[in-house]
Structure formats: structure tokens, C-alpha cells
Amino acid sequence: MTPLVKEILGRLTLAEKIGQLNQNLPGWDALHVHDGELVVTDALKREVEQFGGIGSLYGLQRADPWSGRHWGNGIPPERSAEATAVVQDYVVRNSSSGLPTLFVEEAPHGLQGLGGHVLPVNLAVGAAWDDDLVAELAAHVAVELRVRGIHVALLSGLDVLRDPRWGRAEECFSEDPFLAARLVRATVSAMQGTSGTIDGSHVAVVVKHLAAQGAGIGGRNGSGAPLGPRELHEIHLPAARAAAEAGVAGFMAAYNDVDGVACSANRDLLTGTLREDWGWDGIVMADCTALDRLLDAAPDHASAGALALRAGVDMSFWDRAYVVLGEAVERGLVDVADVDRACARVLGLKERLGLLGDLAPLGTPDPDRAQALARRLARESVVLLQNSGALPLQPGSRLAVVGPNSDDLLSQLGDYTAPRPTPDPGSSTVRSALESAGFPVRHAAGSRLRERLDGGLDAVREAVEGSDVAVVVLGSSSRRLYDSEFAENGAVKGADLGMTNGEGVDLSRVGIDPVQLEVASAAREAGKPVVGVVVGGRPHVVTEFARLCDALVFSAFPGPTGGDAIAAVVSGDESPSGRLPVTLPGGEGVFPVAHDERRETSRGYADASYADNVLLGTGLSYTTFSTEIVNVSGSEVHVQVRNTGEHASRVVVPLYGRRHVLGIRPRVRQVLDYTAMHLDPGETRQVVLTLGPFESGQVWVSGDLHPPADAVGIGVDV
């Protein structure tokens, strides 16, 4: 505790301290636009009055169907700084504590506010395997938020995807803990800066979710994860540990339980692991309404609040459980010292952000550079899964660009996205981008995502008949509609047929919808080459679609410039370099399929083939590469990579390995390290990768060096 925090804590009343722990008002209810004026609401006034101040305000600038805010009634980008200033001014002037509030916003792939720069979703970021680029973009997002007056960004990244049925798959970087950890570390460091102080060019990050939400039973959102400590620490905590080491400001406790104990009531996790074991010191924030969900583990709100506070949750998120913490103190369920501890952490974050003294000068965003970087990232995230020679397209080919995701910008964006501006320069769909690239294009949607379109297949056939190549763009969508129904935490309820992904849309079937496969079949009929593209938000089963295609591309929601990215790859403007960050199951019902499950003696399912699974790391190029392990010295692996083909290309070089530890059943393989480089034809480069955990004495390494599927020892695989 710093002297300043100690001093402030000493003068606050219990109610004021409790106020600092409360994040209790939907931000979009704090301020309204009336006749062009930004006016604080009675709801905000009541909130400030009740606690003599507020700890944090979530979602002031959020705009999406759930908040009901859009370009017609939300806070426009050019007034966002003014909006936070108006609210802050009110809070500081009218709080007995005199303390400013934190402004917290969602930024899982760019700010979810009007005009916020939208990036590819994490699943696409994972496919690029490019920490440096991610860091540059994250730094841009941070400064964009900070100039709007936002202090805290909620960032997805800790969830490690273990079940493709989960609707939030798109928010995961990978199924592999090492890849996820590297990308979390890069993002957090870039957004916060690497010094203890968070200056005016950076923003505090609360990274989510802690822990194991990606392993919920049945892939159901927030369901229990009955995991043991080894699985938890090997798979689900490395990304959190990377964030802690990067000095992340906060963690969000996940909805799910781990082996029966809800994360927000989990002292072992929030205090034992985070603080006592890792020495991390920051705030733990609840997930939205998660503390009130503790009512099945506690007999009343005050008891639920006590459970969370004692476990180590410092800030609520719309929960009555923390509003009534005073009652918990009175009843002896918590001590004032528990409140003080949490309050000191919240004050500590405000101090770290400079809110308790003079503000540092703000940074300056560079939107043009950000757009160029996002465009680059989207291109790097496109994965070429198969190619019998149909790609790259011949210049001037007449194209039939068909399928429900061939010309639908919203389906490229992912969940947690604000409405797009009109006009929307720089955005592109596959159709528009191929047209811009000069290809003659005939277009037909063919179907919706889960519904037939009248005459849709005939239109597809007609388009293909008159073309040289069919480009069939299928997949899923996390679009949200303003007339959708939402749960109290914003997850969509009663998903309509156009919503096949995102929070609240868990699916029992993860294949490409049969209605869409009809489009592919119709395109196939004419005997023209078929280029398949999946634009989707989860590890879809692509087995059947692949059989209908001569080439197949997978693009996790690539963002507004996604059309350009896919067009660049299929046209040959860019040699593809993305690699799957997850394994695509070969069929329905075969999950889980992660490449790093422990070894099994089972021969798999009698009615399905493991060979149909498309393994993490899969990704083709327009050129060829050779790799050679030059030598292994200590934990260093010297690898020589050579472009042996005809095209210049970026190449990702992952190092895989298998740890054999006495008494432990090994995982089939794990990602140990990776790097990426650009190589011209004939160019050779030597890089050093590291074995990491292979160094320990109990570990032995043996066998072959090229282990794409069933690794023994170590190997690179390009």
C-alpha cells in the first residue's frame, strides 16, 4: 500500500470504502444525450449519493444491441472524451469521498464503442502467430481508449478453447496454452506499457476470464469445469501467469466453477495462486452479475458478498452482493480489514493510472497506421487448409462468389462489436474485395446461415455456369440484432437463425450447416474449380465442405477488412501464412480434439476417423519450405529454414515437443516455441527456438524430430 492510498483509506467511511468496490450501474444509463447536451442521469446521481462516490463505471460508451445504443442515440466518437469528463466531473464534485471513478469498457478485439477500431477476433489473432504485430495493434487500441477517457479495458484472452461447442470460442486465442500465453503477454504489455505507472498513452487491462471457462462441461457457457490442479495449471493458467508477469492491472473471475467452487468464491485461485504463489498484486473484478449467482452457494446476498470478498474479489459488476457489504460487516461475515484490503487495491489502481494526482499527457492515436496494421493482421490470419492447385486464382478469372458469408460484413466482425459507421471506408467483404481486385464477379448468397433462400441454389448454379471458378464462402456469424432478447449479463437469449456464434450461442453441432452445404454442392455441379472459404467463429467441422472443394481457406472472424484479407490470399497477392490455432474436429461428436490431450491407447471412435481432424498448426503456403534442426544446445534449438519454392512468403515456424516426465502420462505434443519470418525464394535463415520446460531433470526426450501428429521428442513443422 502506498502512502497516498493509506492516507485516503484512513479518511474514508465504511460506506465510502464499499462504494469503491462497487461497479453497479450500467454505464449507458449514467449519461444521456438530450438535444445535443450530455446530461448525467438520476440513476448516476443516486449511485454517487448512496456510496459517497463510485468505484467504477462500466459501459458508458458501449454500443450494441444489448445496451440499445447505436449511432442514433449513443455517444459519438468525437464526444466520447467529453462524456467521460462530464461524468467524472459530476462524480468528483458530488462524492463525499471526492474520489474519481474508473471508466471500464469492453475491448476484446478493439473498443466496443461507436467508431472504435475493430480488430480480428482472438481466434484469428491466434492464427497469425505474430506477437509483434498484435502488440502494435494493442498499443493503438490502448491509446484510442485513453483519449476517450477510458481507464480500464476488459480483454479476452485467458480462455483456452477445449470444446468447439462453446459460443465464445472466437474469444480464445488457441487451444494451446503456450500460444495463448504468448499473445496475452504481448497484448497486455502493449496496452499497459511495461512500467508500473500507466501513462496517458496506455490503459489498464483487466484480462478475462480466470479460469478454465474454455473447459466448461459440454462446451456450455459458464458450466462447471471439474478439473484437477494439474490440468488447471498446465492448460488454463499459463496465459494468466503470463498476464501476471506482465503486470496486468486486473483479472476477471470467471462464471464457471473449478471442481465445484465458483471462481468468484475461489480463494485458492484468487488469493492462493494469484497473490501468494505468483506474487501478483492487482484487482480482481467479478464477471457481470457473477456474485449474485453465488446465491446457490450462499443463503443470502450478504453471505454471497462475504464469500467473494474473502476469496479475493475486489470489485463487483452489477451485483447486489457488494451493495450490501455493510450488512455483511454488521453480521460479522467479513471484517472491515477485508473491505480495506479490497479498497486499497482499487485505490492502488487509480493511483497507478494517475487519477489521484496530476494526469499524464494523453497519447495520440494514429488511425491510419492502425488500419494498416489491422489489415496486415487479418491477412496473416487466413489459413489455407487444402489446395489441389486451384489457388492462387488465375488473374482475370471470372468468379462466382457465392454463399451466405460472401458479402456480409456483419458476419466478419464477431461478438462484442459496436455498429459500423455509415459510410464505412476501408471495410470489405470477399465479394467487394475481389471486385476491387479486378476480377469479374457474379454473386449469389445461395442461402442464409441456417435457412434456405427461395431460388438461392438456382442463382448459385447460374452464377457458376457463367464463371471460371466458384468461390463459396460459408460459415457462421455472431451478429446481434437490436430486437434480440438478452440475458441479464448481455449473453444473447433465444438466438435466431442468423446468430450461430458468440456468447450464449453454444451449439451441439459444429459442422457447416447442411443448408450451406447445399450451396457448395450446387456450385460443385457445374464442374468448375471450387474454392471454399469458411468465415467462422469456432472450430467448425469442415470435412464435408472440404470434399466439395478444390481448395479450402479458413478465416476466423477477420474483422472489417476481412474481405481484403481473403481476397489477397485467394488472388495470390499474398501467400497464406496463417496456421490453425485450434484443431478442427473431423466430425460431430468427436470432441474434445485438442492436439495436446494426453496420450490414449484408444483407437478413437469406431464410427469416426481421427484422420479427419485438422490439427492445430495446419496451414499451407504458395511456396515450399524446408527446415532442419542444426543443433540442440541446452534449451536452445537452432533451426535453419529455407524457402525452397517460387514465391516469397511469410512463414510461421512452430516448435513442437513431448515431455516425458516420470509418472505422468504425457500429452501427445505441445507447442514449445514459435517464430515467424519472411523469406524470398531461395532465402535461408537460421533461428533459435527454445525447449522451455524440457530443461528440468525429470524430463527425457527421444526419438524422431518431425512429429506433426504424434510427436516424440521435438520437431519443427512447416
Place this chain on the structure above:
Amino acid sequence: MTPLVKEILGRLTLAEKIGQLNQNLPGWDALHVHDGELVVTDALKREVEQFGGIGSLYGLQRADPWSGRHWGNGIPPERSAEATAVVQDYVVRNSSSGLPTLFVEEAPHGLQGLGGHVLPVNLAVGAAWDDDLVAELAAHVAVELRVRGIHVALLSGLDVLRDPRWGRAEECFSEDPFLAARLVRATVSAMQGTSGTIDGSHVAVVVKHLAAQGAGIGGRNGSGAPLGPRELHEIHLPAARAAAEAGVAGFMAAYNDVDGVACSANRDLLTGTLREDWGWDGIVMADCTALDRLLDAAPDHASAGALALRAGVDMSFWDRAYVVLGEAVERGLVDVADVDRACARVLGLKERLGLLGDLAPLGTPDPDRAQALARRLARESVVLLQNSGALPLQPGSRLAVVGPNSDDLLSQLGDYTAPRPTPDPGSSTVRSALESAGFPVRHAAGSRLRERLDGGLDAVREAVEGSDVAVVVLGSSSRRLYDSEFAENGAVKGADLGMTNGEGVDLSRVGIDPVQLEVASAAREAGKPVVGVVVGGRPHVVTEFARLCDALVFSAFPGPTGGDAIAAVVSGDESPSGRLPVTLPGGEGVFPVAHDERRETSRGYADASYADNVLLGTGLSYTTFSTEIVNVSGSEVHVQVRNTGEHASRVVVPLYGRRHVLGIRPRVRQVLDYTAMHLDPGETRQVVLTLGPFESGQVWVSGDLHPPADAVGIGVDV
């Protein structure tokens, strides 16, 4: 350690001690029938020579496709006692130790030897909820084994089914730990007797598998179970604990790992939990070749053996790892004391069985009574899932009995079954039993399990046209063929289309095969009432089949008298009283579905309905019952049950509840207790059930008393 064991141990050489830990020869390779003579083989001679004796011989009497033994070349029942005597005589006379061997055989649902009495599989036993009847039958099995000279029965029962994809689902009693524990306790106590000594009417039981094999990832056989200690202890260990409390002679360590540590290398489990925590004292046996599978957790066989021995495995099962234990001692990987400890346990079991002194007189089996009991159990295991009035059948109705399982005895038996005798009196299929019951029957198989039959559907239509009611019997089969290919541990490899269940046949799809549904559709076409019957070995999805039927019956492999059991129910000779011991998933891909998962806020899958799941406990009757909780006093719940309908019937009365424990996310509901009774129309009976774990101080109980699906508090449900 008893004085006798101590004395023997004192005079054995290290090699002889290691010999006692080895169960290393396939029993069917120990003795051959030559010209009517029973002759010990060279393989047995070498084995005895190598170790100066052998600890145990597995499978001398096993007969099935894997062992290759059948009525033509196996040990006939009338010579089985002679066979064990011949081998034992050889072992004792030619061992330097002079110690007798144990004879171990499979008896998961009756002895897997020629002429062994075959019971319904465990999944059917679970559906009957009848501990007393199970105990009576188990006692018969024990004496049947003992008079053949068998000392140890391998008994399934510990596996708690958490994934319907697992091929060994049929070997599980339930998905509910309480139900499984009750049935294990009843079985073990009956087979071993309740005194420390196991007399000549009883047999030692090694119960399997320890632990959590029913929770392997993806339902794949022997895959890892990355579970936490709470899940392990609440779901997977209660049945083991019940066995330990019943004084079970042994546990078999499972193939799978628990959170990374293979069960056979798991000291926490085999020594910590079993011995130190529970105070149990018996032998731990490896599963078949499981110790050699430790080679991915240990660099060589001796190290693997050391790992297992130190963890607490006392006896191997065809593993080189224990053959080379001498090398492990030499290399200092284990101490002689480790060998002594395991050896003392093996000797202790031999002493407990009376093998080290004078044998107790043998009991006398009563095959007729056993057959009557098995017939009763099969009837009690039939579950009526839906009935719009089509059942019971009108006497004299002309029946079309169709479907691949309507007249196929092998499909009723389950895995681990010896070939049937010819003739096979007392056995029945649905077809033969309905004919015997006097119904005019037309029959058509319609299809195979996963293949169409030429003209099959036409034959079905023709049969139904000429009948009043269609009885459509679909499902699955664990049949094994003598030309099948087997893994080294006997699990079937390369399952053919007729094998859809059993060890080695894990499936990604658990619905009724589409080819079979065509049979139901064909039967439906004529507009006659359709009675559906599922004869299967796992929790099948029955949603589509149910829509085609007016009544639906579920019968887990009911054994040789299964036809009688199903016919008795559909004819009305017996009011159905079985209840599902597992939850049937409502669709593909929605698993897991156990009724006692922890509460979730998720609304389930966007593309599937929870309402289609058929919950554990489901089971209709031909009469109606009312229940009333008269009062709750301490842990006692006094329940009044009344037959309010027109038919006499057995009724199972389960007591469900939900524990609310501070800080723990509760399970939706659990089975707390159950009983069963027979009630005539109008008859009332009062019973006392107990709350069990609800007594602890941290637990609160609240809310409604009739909670079939989403229980709050406690409730009975009939």
C-alpha cells in the same frame, strides 16, 4: 500381516516373492484338452519354473472370441473343477515355493466361461434398483465360480457413466454415485460373504475399475480423466468406498489417468485414499497390460514396474514390468520391502481364501433358482419410457415383431459373454417369447444394426399390414465374432458393423442408427399402433424413435431371458417397474447429460432442447402411485406410497435432493436414497428413507418437495 503370512514370506526367495506378484500367462494357454485329457502346457511349466510358483492365473476357463475358446475346444462346465485341480496340482508340486496359485476369471455379469450363468448387464441391473435381488443372484454366481475352483471374480461396477459414447457403458450400474455404490455393496457382500474369511460358498472379488474410467475424455476407452479431487470423491469414488467398506478383496487399477497420473502409478489413489484414508487392506491388481502402458511415463520396464509397485499395485496382469522387478530391485528403483509388502497382501488373500490351509467345504449351486432370479431381475430392469395407451397389448393381438434386435439372442447378452450352449433352454428373444405367450406373430428383421437388408423394409410393411400392432425392436449389440481382431488386452479392434457396443467400440454418435429408424418408419406407415423397444448397451438418443412410436420400452442388455422380460411387460403379464439409471441424451452432441451435474446458468445449446433429455429415474407403470412425505425427522424422511390405480405393481421410490453447501456450486439433484415395494391396487405403505449427506451443519435444504428435473430441497418422484 498374519503369523502364517509372515512365516511364508520369511522363507521365500526374492524371485519367488516376485512370482507371487505376477499374473503373467493367459489362462487358456495353461491347459489344453488333448484326446479328452486335460494337459498342462509347456507355457505353464516355463512360468512355474521361472518364478518357483505363480501368483495368479487369469482366464483358465474364459471362453469367447478373443481367447478363441468355445464349446469345441474350451473347458466344458462339467470338467471345470477338474481343470483347476490339474493346474493347481502341477503348480504346487513343481514350485520351489510350494504355494498354490489363484484362479481369476471375469464375472462382470456372470462367469465368462462355458455354461456360466449369464445375468443382465450392470446397466440393466441399475434399472431395477433392487439390491436384494442383485445380492441373491451374486451369491449364486459366487458359488458357481467356487465349485469350478475359481477363487477370484473380476467384477465391473465402479465405473460411473458420465459419457454415453463410451463402449463400456453397459458395465456401469448408473451415472449416479449413490445408486452405483448401493449395488456394488450388495454384490460384493453377497459374493464374498461378510466375514473376513472367504468360505467355500463364496469367492474373492476384485472390483473394477479404480477410478473415474467412466469420465474419460470424449468417452474414449481409457482416455484421461483430468478431474479434480471433489469431482473424483463425489462421483467416482463412492462405489469404491462402498466396496472397501464391504471388505472387498481387491481393486483393479484403471487404465486411465486421473489428472495426468495413470491409476496404476497413482500412489495418492492406491495407497493414500484406499489404505491410509479408508483403512482398507487388500490387493490392488493391474488391468490387462496396464503396467506396460506405463512406458510413456517411465523410461523402461523396470522403471515402470517400480512406479506401479511403489504406488501400490500388488499384482500384474500380463506385464513385463513385473517380470523384471528383480532388475528394479538391483537398480535400487524399489526396495525389497516394497516387494514384501505386495507379496504379503497376495499371500494374505490366499490365506483368506483358505488356500494356505485346509479348504472349507464347497457350497452347492442351485441353477434353477438362479435362473428364476435372473428372469425376475430381467423383468424388473425393463423401463417403460412412454405409453399413449398402446400398452399393455390386447390379449390375442396379431403382432408384427420386427427390427434387428427382435429375434437375436446374442444382442441381448452384452460384452464379456461366453458362447451359449446348444440347445439353450430358458433363453428367449422378444419374438420367441411373444410367440410362447400365445400371440400370433409375423416377424421380419427389417435391417441389420447398421446395414440395410435387401427387401427388409418390404418385409416389415408386409408383416405390419397383416397385424394389429407393430412391435419394433431396435438398438445395439456387443456381439463378438470369432474372426474379429482384438487388441492385446481383448478390446475389440476394427469393430464390424454388427458390433456397436462393448469394450473398444466407442461411438461419436449414440442415436439409433438411421438404417434402423427406417424400419420404424416402415412399420409406422400402415397406421397400426407401434410399440418401440430398445435393446441396447448405452444411453441411446431415442428422440426420433420415440416420435415414431405409441409406446417405448428401454431394456439394457437383459440377458438370455430378455425376450421373456420384454414380452412380460408389453403383454401386461408384469407391470413395468424399471427406472432409467442414466439419462438418455436428447440429441447427438449434447453430452454430458448426467442428472447430477452442477447447476448452470447456461440455457443449453441453441440448437437442441434440454427437454428432449430423458432423465435418470424415468419409468412408467401400468398403474398410478401417489407419494407423500409424511414427515422429516433428523435424517429420516417418512414417505407414504399408495397404489392409486388398477394394477398390482412393483414400484421403485427414489428420494432426490439438492445439497446447498456454503461456497460450493450445488449439483442439480442427487439420488439420496431409494427403496422398492410391491403394491396391490389401493394398497398403501409407509417407508423410511434417509437424507444421508444432508445432515452436516453446512448444508441447508429449502423449497419444493417434488423436484423431478430441477430439484430444490428433497423430493420423492414416482
